[in-house]
Amino acid sequence: MSAYVMAGPAYRVRFVDPQRHYLRLRGEIDAAIADCLAKGDLVYRQQLRDFEGRFAAFVGTRYAVGLNSGYHALHFALLGAGVGPGDEVITVAHTFVATVSAIVHCGAKPVLVDVRDDYNMDPHQVERAVTPRTKAILPVHLNGRVCDMDRIMAIADRHGLQVIEDAAQAIGATFRGKRAGNFGAAGCFSFYPFKVLGGFGDGGALVTDDPSIARMASLLRYNGEDRGTGEYHYHGYTALLDNVQAAVLDVKLRYLPLWIEHRRKIAALYRGGLEGISGLRLPHFDGPDHFDIYQNYVIRTEHRDALRQHLRGRGVETLVHWPKPMWEHKGLELEDPKLPETEAICREVISLPMSAETTEEHVDLTVRAVRAFFAGAR
Ligand SMILES: Cc1ncc(COP(=O)(O)O)c(C=O)c1O
Numbered sequence: 001m002s003a004y005v006m007a008g009p010a011y012r013v014r015f016v017d018p019q020r021h022y023l024r025l026r027g028e029i030d031a032a033i034a035d036c037l038a039k040g041d042l043v044y045r046q047q048l049r050d051f052e053g054r055f056a057a058f059v060g061t062r063y064a065v066g067l068n069s070g071y072h073a074l075h076f077a078l079l080g081a082g083v084g085p086g087d088e089v090i091t092v093a094h095t096f097v098a099t100v101s102a103i104v105h106c107g108a109k110p111v112l113v114d115v116r117d118d119y120n121m122d123p124h125q126v127e128r129a130v131t132p133r134t135k136a137i138l139p140v141h142l143n144g145r146v147c148d149m150d151r152i153m154a155i156a157d158r159h160g161l162q163v164i165e166d167a168a169q170a171i172g173a174t175f176r177g178k179r180a181g182n183f184g185a186a187g188c189f190s191f192y193p194f195k196v197l198g199g200f201g202d203g204g205a206l207v208t209d210d211p212s213i214a215r216m217a218s219l220l221r222y223n224g225e226d227r228g229t230g231e232y233h234y235h236g237y238t239a240l241l242d243n244v245q246a247a248v249l250d251v252k253l254r255y256l257p258l259w260i261e262h263r264r265k266i267a268a269l270y271r272g273g274l275e276g277i278s279g280l281r282l283p284h285f286d287g288p289d290h291f292d293i294y295q296n297y298v299i300r301t302e303h304r305d306a307l308r309q310h311l312r313g314r315g316v317e318t319l320v321h322w323p324k325p326m327w328e329h330k331g332l333e334l335e336d337p338k339l340p341e342t343e344a345i346c347r348e349v350i351s352l353p354m355s356a357e358t359t360e361e362h363v364d365l366t367v368r369a370v371r372a373f374f375a376g377a378r
Helices: 018-039 046-059 070-080 097-105 123-129 149-159 211-220 243-253 256-274 304-313 340-348 360-377
Strands: 063-067 088-092 109-113 134-138 162-166 186-190 204-208 297-300 349-352
Touching: 018 046, 018 243, 046 063, 046 186, 046 204, 046 243, 063 070, 063 211, 070 097, 070 134, 070 162, 070 186, 070 204, 070 211, 088 097, 097 109, 109 123, 123 149, 134 149, 149 162, 204 211, 256 297, 256 360, 304 349, 304 360, 340 349
Parallel strands: 088 109, 088 134, 134 162, 162 186
Antiparallel strands: 063 204, 186 204, 297 349
């Protein structure tokens, strides 16, 4: 997940802290890696199957297919749903570029719609974007919050469309009690190191209840080959989740519920510290339907760039997801879809430090720095 990272001073509060994270779990992680290496279990072995089984159980689907990125999960999910040249897929522009690239690499056309103020797909806009060529809807559960899936699934049912969920940022988040990844034909997760469940490099998984999508993804990730028969069923890809990564992720999966609770606690502390500042919007969109897991804690202000500089000066590392609308990257060759909310978000959002290693002291320092800014330091 690339975001706009500032080169800066030695930070007192890191955005995430992979080093500290590793040191905390070192014993278990080293043991899991050593076990793979000692057995020579490097590619497509038991550790991968074990992790897939436990990951599927966590999400609540029949199958999980371990892949080397969230991107490949999206690409294979779309192929599994039958998306191909001439099709349109409705998704959002306020997402990581991989969501849209996966559609393009299927030969289909991404149709970009706007988001609501909770940063997630606006179902109204989806309804208006459906055409006879629409094949699928690709909602993105951004920042750890599930989209309004009742309305999105209703639109899909009405028009006979497939739904593929980009759940890269929403592991363990729920909508009406159902976990991200369970709503559509397939769900796509990323294990990029900054994610709530992050590996030591790239990784991802496709989850589904559909045996044909699971099988297709399993073949596509291994150059199209059925390992049992040696038959190549497709021109595929080299896109397996490495065994060592799977073993590490399996260790981390045990802590996932704790880390989700931790993030929710950190979010509540930010809220307690930052509520009431005029001109600052916080990411709390309460209501009984959602259980948010705060992959990112995104605040919003018209003074974003100045606030970011100020926080940097105080030793607080922040990220911006994302500073420029996707269609302004000329190399992507996307039409300007004219999405005012997405454009405003690009100008106004900033993500505060948030990880399993974020402490109350970090929140305190960050809150004080933000408050000082709004009290006039700007
Ligand atoms: C919303 C979203 N979609 C897709 C991806 C792609 O995942 P990956 O980086 O593992 O390919 C990411 C993560 O970076 C993401 O945040």
